[in-house]
Amino acid sequence: MKTFRVSVFAFILATFVGCTNNSIQPEATSVNLQFLHLVDNQPLELDNIKYTNAVGQAYSIKTVKYFVSRVTFHKTDGTDIAIPDIHYVDIRDEATLNYELSEKIPYGSYSGISFVYGLVPEDNVTGSLGLELDQLMEWPMMMGGGYHYMKLEGEYISDDVITFFNFHSGSLNGVAYEIHVDLPNSSFDANASNLNVGMAMEISNWFQNPVDWDFAYWGSGIMGNADAQATVQMNGTDVFSVNFPETAL
Amino acid sequence: MRIKAVGSIFLLASALLSCTPDEQPDYTPTAYDLKIPKGFPAMEIPDDNPMTVEGIELGRMLYYDSILDQNQSRACATCHVQEHSFTSVPDVLPHVNLGWSYNWLWKGDVQGSLEDIMEFEVQHFFFTNLDNLKSDAAYLGLFKKAFGTDEITYQHIEMALAQFLRTLNSGNAKFDKVQRGEAQFTNQENLGFELFFTERGDCFHCHATAFFTDGQLHNNALDTDPDPGHFDISGDPLDFGKYKSPTLRNIEYTAPYMHDGRFATLEEVVNFYSEGLQPSPTVDPLMKQLSNGGVQLSEDEKAALVAFLKTLSDEEFVQNPEFSRNTQ
Missing domain, CATH: 1.10.760.10 (Cytochrome c-like domain)
Structure with missing residues (x-):
């Protein structure tokens, strides 16, 4: 009889423990990044020379391709949740404008989000990102190898002549110019199964603050120009802002 | 008794295996070891079309044979001439390193794998008449060796051509x-x-x-x-x-x-x-x-x-x- 009682107690205990185990799974949020592209705080209109930079040159945007990597979520308790993903964005490929990170983040209070615009040297290795990106974003070995961080292309008008510009950034001859972005006003609470993070690129900021970009001065191609790469890096720190839309794009 | 039981199971298994519709005693394809030129990335080969010596040989035969053409007047090799890096006339792109391609033809008519573009070529360019191949004893044997099939289909033709084309790799300039x-x-x-x-x-x-x-x-x-x-x-x-x-x-x-x-x-x-x-x-x-x-x-x-x-x-x-x- 005593044995029976012990057995019943053990069974009930096991049942409760089983239930408890199921219910104490750490709660976590899947994060969906949504990429938005603005000029002068309005949605970008491609292929239209309707914008004006800080030095008075009219310009258009035709191509926006770039890498976002190493997204990191900073908890208020001081711990960081770093996601190892590398994501490629092409404004003309809608499938790239939404991206669910490969790892969830635990519920809790977060003080902010940071990420790398481009690729850190450990990630910037020729041949490591697959055939299509090798071909689309190659940064030739002649200039140090790896990948373009960004291809931003369009037209500008100078002296009444319409000229293409290729605002391409990347690591040049072993010097890395990736941008470590701390998103302003990016604190949030993770307390639901999904979180949408809207990452908005204000394209006009590439061309100002601290350096007003003169297309004619820098020329149409800047890949081999270390000063230009450093300037792009400086101007890029305030290009992104963040919001937390309730619905996915 | 135990021996009898094991023996019975073995016999049963043998009988079942011998009754499966996939039974193909003549089908013993030889896996092909594709050599990738140094400096090239790995080639993605579809799981359902692994490269075999027999498949490649069949693809090679088909590539040079006008039997694929509805009118039997031209083969792949008519326009894709080896000494010209498998091209010849202006509107024909060369057949080189195609195992890494995913956008096909000058105008980007087709996206996908080599099998996908071969489907286009066989069924919508050559308009291949399967009866021409089915009535050819030599090809019946080659398809049997390559794919273990007695039934020649468009898919088998496309797979064989894709296998051959995956060997046309140039990386020693x-x-x-x-x-x-x-x-x-x-x-x-x-x-x-x-x-x-x-x-x-x-x-x-x-x-x-x-x-x-x-x-x-x-x-x-x-x-x-x-x-x-x-x-x-x-x-x-x-x-x-x-x-x-x-x-x-x-x-x-x-x-x-x-x-x-x-x-x-x-x-x-x-x-x-x-x-x-x-x-x-x-x-x-x-x-x-x-x-x-x-x-x-x-x-x-x-x-x-x-x-x-x-x-x-x-x-x-x-x-x-x-x-x-x-x-x-």
């Missing part, structure tokens, strides 16, 4: 030997190399290593009133004048050049990119010297660029007997 430290560029070739891979000449954006193509479609400023290009496929006005960037590997052997074969020599091509660009609404912004007519190369630079392009010639590839018609 002087350029490759220099990359491997086995050869050196001349001074002129080296200047051409620098022009090619910097924004001075700016060839690399559309002709990226290792395949010397980016696999994409561009309007490269050939005409102020360009041919439709990818517009014919997509209907999108933004695609007007866009054609696939061809590989530059073996470019020395593939004249004439451009989608319409308008340039007879490499010198003419370089002259065009140097000072012959023409504006039109959909020109790719990568043609960033459009407003100057081109990249404005000196005569020495032009000669250097041509010299470099000729380092992409892989003589071994265009003479490899494994890729030629099997005359045995």
Whole structure:
């Protein structure tokens, strides 16, 4: 009889423990990044020379391709949740404008989000990102190898002549110019199964603050120009802002 | 008793196995060990079409046989001639390193795998009549060896052709030997190399290593009133004048050049990119010297660029007997 009682107690205990185990799974949020592209705080209109930079040159945007990597979520308790993903964005490929990170983040209070615009040297290795990106974003070995961080292309008008510009950034001859972005006003609470993070690129900021970009001065191609790469890096720190839309794009 | 039981199970299993519809005693394909040129990425091969010696041999037979053509008047090799890096006439792209391609034909008519483009070629270009193959005893045997089938289908033809085409890989040109430290560029070739891979000449954006193509479609400023290009496929006005960037590997052997074969020599091509660009609404912004007519190369630079392009010639590839018609 005593044995029976012990057995019943053990069974009930096991049942409760089983239930408890199921219910104490750490709660976590899947994060969906949504990429938005603005000029002068309005949605970008491609292929239209309707914008004006800080030095008075009219310009258009035709191509926006770039890498976002190493997204990191900073908890208020001081711990960081770093996601190892590398994501490629092409404004003309809608499938790239939404991206669910490969790892969830635990519920809790977060003080902010940071990420790398481009690729850190450990990630910037020729041949490591697959055939299509090798071909689309190659940064030739002649200039140090790896990948373009960004291809931003369009037209500008100078002296009444319409000229293409290729605002391409990347690591040049072993010097890395990736941008470590701390998103302003990016604190949030993770307390639901999904979180949408809207990452908005204000394209006009590439061309100002601290350096007003003169297309004619820098020329149409800047890949081999270390000063230009450093300037792009400086101007890029305030290009992104963040919001937390309730619905996915 | 135990022995009897085991024996019974063995007999039963044997009987069941022998009754399966997949029973193909003659089907013993030999796995093919594809050699990838050094410096090339791995090739993705579909799980449902692994490369076999028998499949490749069948694909090779079909490639050179006009039996695929509804009228039996031409074969793949009629237009894709080995000594010209498997091209010949202007509107035919070369068959080289296609195992890494995903955008097909000049206008980007088809996207997908080699099997997908072979489906297009077999069923919508050649309009292959399967009865011609089914009535050929030699092919019945070859399909049996390659795929273990008595029933020849379009899919088997496409798979065999895809297997053969995955072997047509060119990666042993002087350029490759220099990359491997086995050869050196001349001074002129080296200047051409620098022009090619910097924004001075700016060839690399559309002709990226290792395949010397980016696999994409561009309007490269050939005409102020360009041919439709990818517009014919997509209907999108933004695609007007866009054609696939061809590989530059073996470019020395593939004249004439451009989608319409308008340039007879490499010198003419370089002259065009140097000072012959023409504006039109959909020109790719990568043609960033459009407003100057081109990249404005000196005569020495032009000669250097041509010299470099000729380092992409892989003589071994265009003479490899494994890729030629099997005359045995």
